[in-house]
Amino acid sequence: MTYSARAPRSPRNKKRLNIPLIWLASSIPIVILAVRAITNKLSANPIEFISQYTGWWTLVFLMLTLSVSPIRSIFNMPLIFPLRRTLGLVTFFYSLFHFLSWLVLDQYFHWTEILLDLTERPFIYFGFTAFAGLLILAITSINRIKMIVGPMRWRQLHKVVYVIAILGVIHFFILVKRDITEPLIFAALLFILLGYRLFLFIQKTRHKT
């Protein structure tokens, strides 16, 4: 919004984010995965490898998505604003791959096992709920649907991403067997990203009163 309102563009201000390039860069992990698959480098347990790999990248892109707004305001970079939507969608696509690796590769549509997994495995229902949330956010990101929802409700709805992020990190935390180093790193990142927002929120309400 900020930059589209900036009417006559001098050549210097012509800089815009190259969104297709962002998409291309975001697909690099998938390309690497494909190359590893072709060259038979997915370890002795390829399904586990694919599942962990896509899950890890989902969390990375989720953290990147949540970093856009803080970076934009701290470093005064209005230019990067559209990244939020792009990276959000990239996150969704990685979570879709991750979800499918469970549904298709791991369980191979074995519906009774899938249902039991959903009810018996805490990490599965945390992960599944987070995925369902991302699905809703992705669908409501389609411009037409976004208009139907209306800007106010849309902004309210998309705050759900904070809950999704928390669920996603919990999902990782409880699925690892013993070594919680990586889940801890994600938890620390999320703490900073959400803490920053909480800090802004508290400041704002203080000013009001």
Next chain:
Amino acid sequence: MRKKLFSSNIYPSEITSRTLFDSRRRWLQGSVASLSALAMPEKIVHSREDSKFPAPIDANKSKFSSDEEQTSYADVTRYNNFYEFGTGKEDPFEQAYRLKTEGWRIQVIGDVMRPKTFDMDDILRLAPVEERIYRLRCVEAWSMVIPWVGFPLAKLLNAVQPTGNARFVEFISLYDIEQMPGQKSPVLRWPYTEGLRIDEAMNPLTLLTLGLYGEILPNQNGAPVRIVVPWKYGFKSAKSIVTIRLTEKQPASSWNLANPNEYGFYSNVNPNVSHPRWSQRRERRIGEFLKRDTLMFNGYSEWVADLYRDLDLNKYF
């Protein structure tokens, strides 16, 4: 020696066909001179020379052996849970060269008439080694079929004569941060300990294991001496053992201490008792796509079900 093999980027299994493997085994058994080996590239001959089994392996097929397709040597030696070398599956493959197995000693102490410290030669003199092709079921719901080399643990225990007080057997693995960098992390209680009931330890299936695929154990698989308890989840089979202690009280085990609700003392393979993270109803055999049903006691009921006649396996999981 293993280090050299690793850095050469050639692994025996990757270049060893079934026929070559069979011929290698004959060669190891001393029946065939190294004629067949002469035809092979120098490097491979070297690795064999280094890792060949020091004693003849009983060629008779064990009645306990499985006929199922064996997991490839590459997967057996590259995909391991051995937290002493790191928590990643390939960490042991990359780090285990640090382990020094020369001059290894294993002390057998506790409630025994004749406590003794064995070196590897003493161990090999206890009983003839045989091949046992066992299913290995990991608690993480994957499985392998591995041709181990060893002899029943009972042979060792009988040699030290357990007293009437000996109701349990505790296995203690090596504790040495220099050789086992994974021990810098308090991820488990070090040294790694495991335990069995004495009747479990004396069961003919329980194997004191010294090799696999006809070779001495690769470091990442628990060299130079480990146990294999095929009807229990993999973590019960302690690796790189330095002490075996017979006790009256049930010993603590590292995984049980880490999370008693998830890893019981018994940890028998049981499709009916689920783990919070893994349904134990099914498993993925390494190398296969579709999961298969997990069998009670990993398919060894015939020989071990009697051990648990009076035990509530839901409570004592």
